[in-house]
Amino acid sequence: MLLPRFEYHRPARLDEALAILAQHQGQAAVLAGGTDLLVGMKHKLMKPAHVVGLEALEGFGQIQEQEGMLLLGPMLTASALAGEPGVRARATALALGAGVLGSPQVRNRATVGGNVCNARPAADMCVPLLALGATALLQSAHGAREVPLSEFFLGPGRTVRTPGELLCGVKLPAGGPGVGSGYQKLGLRQALEIALVNVAAFVALEDDGQTVKTARVALGAVAPTPILSPGAEAALTGQVISEELIRQAAQAAAADARPIDDHRGSADFRRQEVLVLTRRALQQAWQAARQD
């Protein structure tokens, strides 16, 4: 399998990168880790005339924390996120998702920016980020905008990002005391798996340590994009957390799932797994929130 011919750009500055994207609107693909792009190009699913590599852009691989927010550079790899103590403590679900993405080799290449822009319904980083309330930071030659991840995904491989825009970061609230998250993934084997179903849960408790202030449950592989379960959120918010409440929220999440039958699993099976995995992810999140 050969790569089709393309022109490669390696901008060293952001404005340069944005100018290239502006110039080749629709003809340019952005290369982060390449774990999806290069495979797709080899399979002739994409034939971009221009490829813009982000490797030389400064700060794109950094993690910053400011004003209670975590700011993730798009070139952060899955293995970096999985191993970073700050991420493990303050965005647990993301660290867990990043830690089970692909294999060690894939995790050393795959980036959070690539995972988000690639917008696969079962993406191991997208589902946690959605639950964690993340926002995509987009920039183009004409300006910048912030889009909540809940409005970012349009369909498999499709997002609101325009061809001239670059994802320059992902922003999410940093967890702290009373806040926890969890991630559950069901695959066939222990590694190199696209989830049959994956669920991330986020819980923030009031100061009383038992009333749910905020909660989000994100579901993967049960809709054309990773989705949030409004039912689970409604079931949890303002209530005193308990095993029973978690069970109700899981049922609501299962009701919100919109799976289809495909060769990897039936819709019924997926809905059934959403129930189990949501419960487990919420238990994980509750456990973490209590620990702080």
Next chain:
Amino acid sequence: MGGKYDVIGGRARRVDAVDKATGKAIYAEDLRFVGELHGALLQSPLPHARVLNIDTSRALKLPGVKAVITHKDVPATRYGVSPARYDETVFAIDRVRYVGDEVAAVAAVDLETALEAIELIKVDYEPLPHVLTVDEALAPGAPQLHDEYPGNLCAEVHQEFGDLAAGFAQCDLIHEHKFVNKRQDGGFIEPQHSIAVYDHTGQLTLYSSTQVPHYVQRTLSMVTGVPIGKVRVVKPYVGGGFGPKAEANPLDLCASFLAMRTGKPVRMGYTRAQVFLHSRARHQFFHTMKTGFKKDGTIVALAHQCHLEGGAYSSFGIATVYYAGSLLGGPYRMKHMSYDGYRVYTNKPACGAQRGHGCVAARACFEQQLDIVAKQLDLDPIEMRLKNIMENGDVTCNHMSMSSLGMKECIQAVQTGSDWQEKRGKLPPGRGIGMASGFFVSGAGYPIYRSDTFHCTVTIKVQEDGGTVLVKTGAAEIGQGSDTTMAMIAAEAIGIPLEAVRLVSGDTDYGVDLGAYSSRTTLMTGHATKEAGLAVKETVLTALAQELGIERQRLDLKKGLVQISGEPVDFSALRTKYIKEHRGWTDHPDGEQLTFTEAARVAFLKHGTIVGTGKYKPPVLGGLHKGAAVGTSPAYGCSAQVAEVSVDLETGQIKVERITDAHDCGQAINLTSVEAQMEGSVSMGLGETMFEEVKFDKDGRVLNPSLGEYHIPTVLDMPEMKCIVVETGEPNGPFGAKEVGEGAIMPTIPAILNAVHDAIGVAIDELPLTPERVLKALAQAKQG
């Protein structure tokens, strides 16, 4: 066994280990030839269609294209694996029969150009209705694949041994069980790759990633018309085969034709997706077994039916359909057995042989049934098996002779090794333990084509300077370790250290060797190697005896030193002569014993080059019934395994926690390699049990043709393994050795199935054990 041998039975470091670990090992794709061209294949996008017209004109005009060939440019010779069913041609002539069927091939200056040229070939197809399943293929009025084989029946088998009706009449319990596996892919790491070189003398040399240089040589000669004496097939290192590489493939043939046409070396390789299209891997088997038992658990009679979904061509399928029945004759004593097998053509890639050829699904079905019946009869499944077990010298009802069979020893070893008594029936919900047994041939008793040929010949040449020997064998090292095994056997036979043996293999110029399939190499090539080694030793020691003026019987070789029995012999003149020949050298022999180096030099000075040859062909074996050739073998290896699993009762996910595995390999040549084969077998069996399934859409296209979506186990999926090597000493094996490569996979699937049955109370009769299938089984059990 310790101490009996000097070289074998130990743990030699494999001769290829360092090269492979450091990336220096040369595989077909690594070879480079001056002026080589790159070939590419045009394959059918339709599952079944008439080929109306092929227009290659635009492809031929593309700069850089050197040749485009279709069926019009090559002989229409039919080929295949079994001469009884040659049903393939190099290119589709008037019809394509599956998505992937070969239509044309191109050679160009680089791969990019070749692939572009492929896209410029215009083929007019008239789509025909197609069949993808056994049921569709056998339905009345179904579209037909081959005019010569009506009803889409590629082959059928009907056998009865003993008296089935009388057998069933004695039974207290008759149980019927159905079982189905899924079509597999070989999952080897190296996709097939071939390079053909055709020189000015008319010699065709093919470098191919193959398990069987000999059969490829024959097929190439037969199809190309190049005399067989001018066809040479060379096998570089091969990254796994497991069966699908045991036949000449379209790359071998197309690269050869393109090289002959262009006069340039031509390379062709499969992508991973094309590996799935070529397939030749495990069939899907639909088994129905009606088995009769006595109250005490005695197995009396088996009526067995099986349908195989075969794909568009026969490949190994004739053997497969026989194997699926014949190896149920053991390892339990059973007097009455009937088998009706049907291999069915479908518009899908052809299935063929894969590790445990034809037998693993049958074994899974039978062993699962034994567990179900043991439960009904309230017997411990191990005790029930031991009650029926065959032993050394037993002959099956279908005439297979168990010259050695450590089946009982294997079962007892895993019973003890797994703490079976402490665990069975005492594990918490969701945890289970199960066991199974199985056995396999140690080399097919007959070649694939009818012939009295030797199955292998080996030459060992003593290097003229003495000291080292060179083993030349056509045997195919495909990762299983045969190079090291043969070097060890040669060293043991001659009586020299392993370091004194060099070995070249995998080249048809080195002699006849049927190749790496049917777990034949250790026993068969081992015999020939041993014979060649003994011949070398005889010649050397005879020459030495003459030189020393003593009887030959007083001499022997051990660890590279000459042993002289009886009165001491003065060999100082001989040693002085040797030392004079090596003035200035610093490694003169100075020990109290003569060395092999000195003896071999003496023999060379007397006779010229010393060469020992060896050969092997099995004795006449088995019964006279139709199909007796499949399953008969000079020896049988056997295995027992205990699997322990945990099942997540909510998600349906299974984890195989531990496998205790015992295998009787007769005599371990390299203990490390034996254990590696046992672990590899478990890995492959576990994949088939838990994950693997080649899936198709309604138009016959493979849905998951990648190792991302076709799930073979990773190292994280492997259970904790305990390997127990049982050595019964096979009378028909070299130094008592027999197979381990395939017998070891037999119990894996049913051991896991039986453990899951124990864990969840339900026997699941369909593979793979995905979470979805497990949840469904649990739900059905709940409903009663």
